[in-house]
Amino acid sequence: MSYVDGFVVAVPKDNIAAYRKLARKAGKIWMEHGALAYWENIGDDVPPGKLTSFPMAVKLKPGEVVAFSWIVYKSRKQRDRINEKVMKDPRLQMDMQNAPFDAKRMIYGGFKSLVVL
Numbered sequence: 001m002s003y004v005d006g007f008v009v010a011v012p013k014d015n016i017a018a019y020r021k022l023a024r025k026a027g028k029i030w031m032e033h034g035a036l037a038y039w040e041n042i043g044d045d046v047p048p049g050k051l052t053s054f055p056m057a058v059k060l061k062p063g064e065v066v067a068f069s070w071i072v073y074k075s076r077k078q079r080d081r082i083n084e085k086v087m088k089d090p091r092l093q094m095d096m097q098n099a100p101f102d103a104k105r106m107i108y109g110g111f112k113s114l115v116v117l
Helices: 013-032 076-088
Strands: 003-012 037-042 064-073 107-112
Touching: 003 013, 003 076, 013 037, 013 064, 013 076, 064 076, 076 107
Parallel strands: none
Antiparallel strands: 003 064, 003 107, 037 064
16 A cells, blocks of 8 residues: 655745745655655645644644645655655755744645555
């Protein structure tokens, strides 16, 4: 079964175009290195919760929107190999202080696929 990396970040609404540009570039690089799929999504119906929610998880501020992303790999072993290459790829080397989102509030993790239809 496949392996998935998932990400949730808060993106200032004024930075959505810059985030899209970065995501397109990053997606192409991940795919070139062997990822099976790359998805970037911007929140449309992401309500705040009382106990937990996407907005609470990223400490969403006024003027921001939640982005939810994932990358699909054949296996965790393949993911580790691809991510090592991506992190060394000079096209993606950027100063994270200039990223169009606050990387300190990023939520991410790797997941084994349980059900794929």
